[in-house]
Amino acid sequence: MEITGRIVKDASVFKLKENREVVNFTIAVNDSYKPKDSTELKKIVTYINCSYWVSSKSAQWLKKGALVELFGRIGMNVYIGNDGQAHGSLTFHTSHIKILAFAKSEQDTPQVNTGTKTNSEKEPDDLPF
Template structure:
């Protein structure tokens, strides 16, 4: 289990599957920064994480773009080739 704290990049969306189950999907941005050795220049890094919450879809009403959230969940990685045949990856979290 990992704990992540970040800002919502957009309002959460509830999706209903063919079998009737509902999942709340949202994405968070994790901001970090560091000083480069030598130049002292501050570098900012943003990591995006796609999250899925399966327990109660009513929580989506509270997940508003720009809000800071803390989530606990299982981290995963999804890799794929895009239409230009470039390797891409997505960081996921099952909340």
């Protein structure tokens, strides 16, 4: 199965027993539809919890805002809550991650040009033309 979405919060790494680690993150998948007998376009967002067991080093690239394409399978977690009722949640167990667009960092913000050059930015005197 394949899904594509944007990461909503930086990924986190959880350490488990026997030196195993899992990377957990959530993506937002945008969709739209037109209800029957309507011309208005309805937009919906679905949030999907994801886990990645292959490499915890990948967490450094899974930052808020990154656009990712994920391949894997859906898993269901079922448990009995404190209220005695059965509860469940779905998790996308990712087997392969493809980053389509990296998250913008603070360093990517445009710099204001003051019009003056520092010593390191001055043009060299020995230009060949």
